[in-house]
Amino acid sequence: MNIGAPQGISLSGILFAVYINRIVKILKICKCVKYADDLILIIYHSGETTEDVQRKLQEDIDNLQLWAQEYGMVISYNKTKCILFRPCNLKCSTSIAININGINIDTVNNFRYLGIILEPTLKFNSHVNEVCSRMTSRMYLINRHKKLFSTTWSATSLVISLSDYGLPVWGNLTETSYCRLHRLMIRLGTLVILPHLRNRISPQDLLEKLNWLTVKEQYVLYSLKFIYKHIICKSSLTRCFPEFVKLESATRQKNDFVVPRLKTVFGTTSIFYQGIKLWNSLSSTIKNSEITSLSTFDDAVTISLIKERENVFIL
Numbered sequence: 001m002n003i004g005a006p007q008g009i010s011l012s013g014i015l016f017a018v019y020i021n022r023i024v025k026i027l028k029i030c031k032c033v034k035y036a037d038d039l040i041l042i043i044y045h046s047g048e049t050t051e052d053v054q055r056k057l058q059e060d061i062d063n064l065q066l067w068a069q070e071y072g073m074v075i076s077y078n079k080t081k082c083i084l085f086r087p088c089n090l091k092c093s094t095s096i097a098i099n100i101n102g103i104n105i106d107t108v109n110n111f112r113y114l115g116i117i118l119e120p121t122l123k124f125n126s127h128v129n130e131v132c133s134r135m136t137s138r139m140y141l142i143n144r145h146k147k148l149f150s151t152t153w154s155a156t157s158l159v160i161s162l163s164d165y166g167l168p169v170w171g172n173l174t175e176t177s178y179c180r181l182h183r184l185m186i187r188l189g190t191l192v193i194l195p196h197l198r199n200r201i202s203p204q205d206l207l208e209k210l211n212w213l214t215v216k217e218q219y220v221l222y223s224l225k226f227i228y229k230h231i232i233c234k235s236s237l238t239r240c241f242p243e244f245v246k247l248e249s250a251t252r253q254k255n256d257f258v259v260p261r262l263k264t265v266f267g268t269t270s271i272f273y274q275g276i277k278l279w280n281s282l283s284s285t286i287k288n289s290e291i292t293s294l295s296t297f298d299d300a301v302t303i304s305l306i307k308e309r310e311n312v313f314i315l
Contacts, residue, residue: 003072019071026067030060035114039064050084054096057082065100075100082107087266088121116166122266124170128177135159135184143192151192152210159188163215168226171219172269181215204309217305220278221298227275228297256280256287 005012016037023039024032030041041060045053068075082098082105098105110119110126117127142154163181182203189206190198197206207214213221257276262268279287283304291297 020073023064023067026063027060028063029056038113040113050096053084054098057096058098061098061100077101077103077105080105081111083109083111083118083120085118085120085122087264088123114166116170122269124173125177127170128173128180131162132180132184135162135181135188138162139184139188139192146192155188155192160185160212164218164222167215167219168223168271168275171215171222172271172274173216173219178214178216185212185215208306213302213305214309217309220305221301223271223275223278224282224301225294225298226271227279229294233294 005015013036020034023034027041030043033040033042041057041064043053043057065075067073077100080100082096084096084107095107098107110117112118117124117130119126138159139155142151142158146154163185186203186206189210189212190201193210194201194206201209257279259276259280260267260273262273267273282301286297286300286304289300291300
């Protein structure tokens with residue numbers, strides 16, 4: 001083969017990653033996020049006009065196009081989109097005129113990336129709506145065919161997995177959104193798994209019988225596991241969060257992080273800020289104990305969450 005790599009062998013993915021690795025060096029302004037053959041260009045700006053952002057982004061888009069032509073790659077124009085993230089109270093134009101080889105790139109109000117729908121204000125309302133819709137359709141599909149397979153397995157792997165995926169990113173929701181997801185979980189339990197207990201068991205008893213956590217509890221658990229795995233135990237992702245590395249606390253408590261001072265809701269809803277607060281609020285018994293594995297940490301946090309559980313369901 002004069003170009004490319006054979007399909008279906010383990011070496012092909014490595015060769016492709018090596019081949020496009022130098023793409024970072026041709027970008028002068030934007031930061032680059034890569035995943036397989038997907039590429040995201042990011043500009044962080046403050047106090048600049050939309051026109052300034054557009055000019056800088058177009059400059060690196062042109063550099064990217066020249067690199068693609070030189071190295072025999074083709075940019076998929078119809079899959080390339082532009083989105084402007086901003087705080088809710090910021091009044092600015094949401095349209096940016098970007099083109100690649102004279103072809104205009106659409107500016108969108110939501111964009112699916114790795115299975116999560118992103119919105120300009122990062123409120124994830126569209127993602128929650130889709131998760132609820134898909135959970136509902138799968139739940140009734142399983143109910144129609146529940147005699148053919150294990151309902152407990154199918155409910156967990158096909159329905160609850162939808163609300164679990166990427167939860168630390170989008171799971172910091174309003175109580176209204178949590179209640180929507182809670183109702184679906186209770187409906188799933190009484191309709192599919194334990195139909196004989198319908199109207200005869202409380203939501204909290206149902207969750208305990210099925211050994212399920214609420215979506216809000218799962219959000220706390222997954223966020224804490226993320227911090228434990230990548231920050232406390234250190235991993236390749238640790239360098240992406242330099243602020244987490246400092247364990248000095250203003251409260252002088254062991255293993256607490258310094259909570260950053262953020263003035264906007266836009267910042268305080270992020271996993272960075274919420275992860276710090278959740279870790280600091282974690283029981284000192286868990287933080288100071290000699291936990292040596294992620295599974296042991298998972299069990300300890302789960303037990304703690306169940307003990308603190310309140311009846312927050314709306315039927």
